[in-house]
Amino acid sequence: MGAVAEKTRRHSGLTSGTSRLAKASTKFMLPLIWLARQPRVERRMMRVMWGPDAVKLIESARELHCQAKEGRLTTASNQASV
Structure with a gap:
């Protein structure tokens, strides 16, 4: 959910804390995503x-x-x- 827009996360029912966690987890996964695309x-x-x-x-x-x-x-x- 971290890759979608803030408005989409909000309308999906995510709280602000859960939304921040989703966004942080997406950023945390970027090196793994980069590696998988090599x-x-x-x-x-x-x-x-x-x-x-x-x-x-x-x-x-x-x-x-x-x-x-x-x-x-x-x-x-x-x-x-x-």
Whole structure:
């Protein structure tokens, strides 16, 4: 809950003390979050949680996403019209 806005925490029914604790715990976890997002650790976690093909699948999806954002992605409809 610490990552959401103060207003959201308040409307969710958290007291001011609990809200401060949630925010502090999120800041405390930042080094662990940073570590988990490092490529070597991230690949290992994906392999453990989803199996050996997950790393290839997710990296392929990320590459396709980058290509789509840059407008370089060729889809079946684009190829048919050429």
